[in-house]
Amino acid sequence: MKKDFIVDNKLDLSSYKDALDLIEKSRYILIITHVNPDADTISSALAISNFLAENKIKHKVFNISDNLPQNLDFIERYEKITNVLPKFFDLVISVDCGSKNRFGFEVDENIPLINFDHHKSNDNFGTVNIVNYQKSSTAEVVYDFFKYNGLYITKNTATSLYVGIYDDSLAFTINRCDEETFEKVNFLVKCGANPSWIANRLVRRDSLAKYRAIPRVLDSLELYQEGTVASIVARPEWLKDSGAHPRDTEVVLDMVLSISIVKIAFFLRITDDKVRVSIRSKGTIDVSAVAKKFDGGGHVNAAGCSIGTLDIDEAKQIVLKEILETTKE
Numbered sequence: 444m445k446k447d448f449i450v451d452n453k454l455d456l457s458s459y460k461d462a463l464d465l466i467e468k469s470r471y472i473l474i475i476t477h478v479n480p481d482a483d484t485i486s487s488a489l490a491i492s493n494f495l496a497e498n499k500i501k502h503k504v505f506n507i508s509d510n511l512p513q514n515l516d517f518i519e520r521y522e523k524i525t526n527v528l529p530k531f532f533d534l535v536i537s538v539d540c541g542s543k544n545r546f547g548f549e550v551d552e553n554i555p556l557i558n559f560d561h562h563k564s565n566d567n568f569g570t571v572n573i574v575n576y577q578k579s580s581t582a583e584v585v586y587d588f589f590k591y592n593g594l595y596i597t598k599n600t601a602t603s604l605y606v607g608i609y610d611d612s613l614a615f616t617i618n619r620c621d622e623e624t625f626e627k628v629n630f631l632v633k634c635g636a637n638p639s640w641i642a643n644r645l646v647r648r649d650s651l652a653k654y655r656a657i658p659r660v661l662d663s664l665e666l667y668q669e670g671t672v673a674s675i676v677a678r679p680e681w682l683k684d685s686g687a688h689p690r691d692t693e694v695v696l697d698m699v700l701s702i703s704i705v706k707i708a709f710f711l712r713i714t715d716d717k718v719r720v721s722i723r724s725k726g727t728i729d730v731s732a733v734a735k736k737f738d739g740g741g742h743v744n745a746a747g748c749s750i751g752t753l754d755i756d757e758a759k760q761i762v763l764k765e766i767l768e769t770t771k772e
């Protein structure tokens with residue numbers, strides 16, 4: 444039977460209980476994080492993983508790639524994340540996956556699935572869906588699962604959840620970050636999460652290569668529509684020359700969006716033999732609608748999609764046209 448978590452503040456608390464029931468009944472759990480993993484998907488998975496390990500429940504955290512954000516390596520059980528599927532699992536928990544496509548592989552339809560997420564585009568693909576797109580992060584949604592089931596949050600779980608909330612809320616700066624977010628963070632600090640220790644590990648261990656690549660990406664800045672729309676690109680050769688990871692240049696997108704006149708910024712680079720596009724906006728401009736046109740998805744102010752070409756400049760023109768089209772009044 445399908446059970447859906449209802450948004451619009453009508454909390455269907457039974458979903459949290461149903462999720463815990465499924466966990467307690469299972470023999471081996473597979474926790475799935477999304478392709479191109481970010482801090483939210485990894486932290487949400489590791490928060491659950493630490494809880495399961497503390498309760499001696501057998502499980503694995505899975506990511507399709509072996510290319511994880513290294514700056515998360517301080518979170519307990521990070522090194523146990525695997526890209527090898529276990530032979531047997533009788534429950535799937537997906538975290539921060541707006542659709543099943545985000546798993547990067549097909550899961551047997553007969554295996555029950557708990558869907559923890561906060562993407563507006565989530566179509567409730569789980570057996571139990573704990574989806575709340577009013578939350579800053581999936582880590583917040585997972586926090587609610589702990590809270591409503593009265594589960595004990597250890598220091599390791601608290602640290603993990605803090606990282607997801609901090610990173611996905613862009614350090615508490617997006618508009619889905621509300622008083623509940625700060626209540627949660629307050630409680631997580633009480634549970635042992637240490638904000639300065641976390642910040643020093645999460646954001647103050649950059650490679651020099653990153654800062655060799657950033658100026659080149661920043662220099663690619665182009666403005667359209669009287670400067671309200673901005674584009675940047677990361678060409679593969681720049682990353683190769685500097686030795687930077689594609690992820691290292693993502694910060695430039697936030698820098699560009701911080702320019703006063705810019706309302707929409709988008710970023711193109713090559714990942715997995717496709718042009719990957721990230722789009723950000725300010726205020727009520729919905730860029731998830733743009734991403735959707737290219738079978739992508741995301742949130743109102745942050746979305747992404749892939750374009751089936753290897754030509755970054757061609758992809759830029761295609762996306763720019765769609766942005767101007769979709770967002771015109």
Ligand SMILES: [Mn+2]
Pocket residue numbers: 483484539561579580581611
């Ligand atoms: Mn997220």
